[in-house]
Amino acid sequence: MKKVFGLAAALGLTTGLAACGGEEAVSEDGSVTIEFMHSQVEQERLAVITDLVEKFESEHPDIQVEQVPVEEDAYNTKVVTLASAGQLPEVLEVSQDFARVMAKDQLIDQEAVAAAIESVGADNFYDGALRLISNETGDGYLGLPISGWVQGIWYDKEALASKGFEEPETWDEVLAVAEAFTNPAEDQYGIALPTEESLFSEQAFSQFALSNNANVLNAEGELTINTPEMEAALAYYQELSQYTMPGSNGVTEVNDAFMNNTAPMAIYSTYILPGVFEQGNAENLGFAIPTNETSAVYGTVSALTITAGVEDAEREAAQEFVEFMAQPENMTEWVLMSPGGAQPVSDLVTESEAYQSNEVINAFGDLSTEIASSFEEIQIFGLVDGQNFLKAGDISSSGAIPKMVNSVTVGEQSVEEALAEAESAVKEVIQ
């Protein structure tokens, strides 16, 4: 053992080696290379981005853009590792949740992002999208929105009509439909509802909570998990879960149950559209938004952000590239990588010829516009009166809310107990 530690001295060498691992000089012949990290790993999507990058490079011959596609499952790990080594790519695609996490560690160059948004024009984006990615003080942004998705209640129009129902709007109507279709003996359930201990359940539950004016933080940034409004929402979710498939339902369970007609309603993101389109059922799909005190759509934006602490030349190039990607025709191409699934975050895209004429978008007709405009109604946990609290990122990372949802739907816990437990778990994380 002594020997092993004695060898530590010899390792001074390797420390030195590791220390000189800084990035290569920015410019040799005046040209700048920047890296662009994104999560579009699928081959067809990569091809689209490669085209965009080539187009950019031909417009900016002095800038090279290298793509770093990273699988979603490895995104966090990779960002943490690269960031610790000071090797984070200059431009990153991030979700709003991840943007908050990065902002907390001061990894985002908010000035550069603001400059990019300003040069494109902030009013070109949906307010809803910009709100999601705004910074804590509400006077800046953590990224430039490029696409997004929304989540709501999808329903089978024909099935609902067969029992005399129309689009369910209020909590009670959703419950009534769900009850009418549930018959466990025949494997029939009213609604495919996420109950798994995962982010998906948090997202679904948040729609009901926010539609009852219950948020996890108030305008002062104080924790408000254990309130009568939240309790009512959780009790409602528990009641609704009687009419969903038994056990923990996650993305596959919910999607598959809706697609194989186990349930005529499902809470899912717009990524249900491609599958429905493929089945040839586009016209039969309806979209409802949970409404009680108010209506709440859940949604996320995917944004391009610029890394803090890079050299000026790289920073300028990064800004240049982000602005390029925000051009309507380029954003349209980005969104149409997964038509229907990914949603526009700008009118300029929604109204563009290329977007309107896409066969998937077309097939859903008015529904496409309805979904796109629902972006304005997006509400998320931790976003209160235009303030996007960074600690909401920690609340989410703590996993307390999914656990709470899971324990009252699949587990046997009471609503009060689950709320109290979630509250104390979150308190521990945000101190």
Place this chain on the structure above:
Amino acid sequence: MAMASSKKSKTTKKIFFYIGLLAVLGITLFPFFVMLMTSLKSSAEAISRTPTLLPQEWTLEHYRNVFDPVLFPFMMYFKNSFIVSLTAAAISVLFSIFGAYAVSKLKFKGRATINSGFYTVYMFSGLLLIVPLFRIISGLGLYNTLVALIITMVVQTLPASIFMLKSYFDTIPDDLEEAAMIDGLNRIQIIFYIIIPLSISGIISVFVYAFMIAWNDFLFASIFLSSSEKFTLPIGLTTLFSTPDYVWGQMMAASLLTALPVLILYGLSERFIKGGATEGGVKG
């Protein structure tokens, strides 16, 4: 009479053996059977509410998609994975043959320390090593190269490979070596002419282990590689699994195709074992 009954008991024994064998294979392979059948079903049938054992309508659609380079560059991922795994496993086996021979057969001061040192370092979680490891890799200019992955896989498998080989080498009696020395062989020749042939099936199991670790690695590959033309199979596979518009049949088809090469490799290795002088060398 006695002969007949012993023959009879031999037959019953054989029947029992085959029943046992079938049971073992049936249970362990059942999930693979489900995977295979799902990969041959249409997407609608895969999630049909009355599950079917065999596809009602057989389709090769998912296999076609997996092999369509526009949709899924299976061959490219396969090539990268194969280069990494084969090289890493070969280097790991070679280094560990040397290392294991030293700790098994040579008497020198510090042998016990080295041996327990290998053990000790192996007990530290590999997960957390990744952050400093990445700094070294990028410091050496190896970020985004298959070499980075090969080196990492060699290091990840070395300690286990050495322990395993040492335990196989330990069973080779010393007098065999002494006899060879009298015949004029030096230590290096002994390794190649005596030790390796005598423990060939142990070496193969180490090789399979190292190959398999490299073949299935997702964590290190996803961190150390950045451009998509260097991606390995597990990264590609994860892509299929974690999209919100997933297709069961495609996931299953790609999974089976990923497992197949290692199975074939192990199947073929039987030949080497037959070729090697595994019998007779070790006499107690």
Place this chain on the structure above:
Amino acid sequence: MKRKAKERSNAKLAAALLLPSVFLILLLIIYPMLVNVRISFFEQSINPNIDPVFIGLENYISILTDLAFWQSLGITLLYTFLTVAGSTVLGLAIAILFNRPFAFRKVSRSLIIASYVAPTISLVFAWKYMFNSGYGVINYLTVDIFGLFETAPLWFDEPVLSFVIVVIFAIWRYFPYAFISFLAILQTVDRTLYEAAEIDGASAWDKFKVVTLPAIMPVLIIVATLRTIWTFYIFEDVYLLTNQVPVLGIYLYETAFAFNDLGKAAAISVILFVVLFSVIIISRKRVSLNGNG
């Protein structure tokens, strides 16, 4: 004199033979390990431009006073014990079964390791697919065909049941490793030893105890020790299967890569290192006390 010289030349040769392995391990395991030991005393941001703050033993204290850590440790130890024992015994049994000539031996021998070589993510999804409450074949067989249950159990939701499934999954997934290791060593056991034992009228169990076990003991120890180390840090298999079994690998992963708290994660790995080290030292001592070491 001669002996001394021999030892010296042995030492030289050993150094040369060990050089590549030792060098790589020093550079790529021990150095990163020491880095982790260091940062376990710091509050370390993932942003290298924010200076780490020395906080002494705070990380350690916060872990050791965290009830979740102790629960997780208990679950992991039980999980490790069951998985190691199960996969080793099963692997050995099947290796003995296979250690004879029979029809289709080659094919069976490679098929049996399928679960070991297939990527984790595929196997997890295949299991989840089979256990799906709506269209899963397991529920279809156990409820609709054989009527074992009235309604299907919530396989991945009930903590005890999920624990059992996770253990079975691990045994199924990892027994082939023990299988190939044992098969390799069994092939070196001299057949005549069994014949001799048979003449003495030994039963199958006696033959196993007297001939097989001593022959495979070194491999058995290695296989069990390595499997213990691997299982102790298991992460992906459990993480993807269920939320009901919070093993240490998940605790560690989330601290490092969900909360981005590298200092605390490093402290966890130091603690786990000490725990694992003690477990293995103690169990190895017991094995050698039993006289087979």
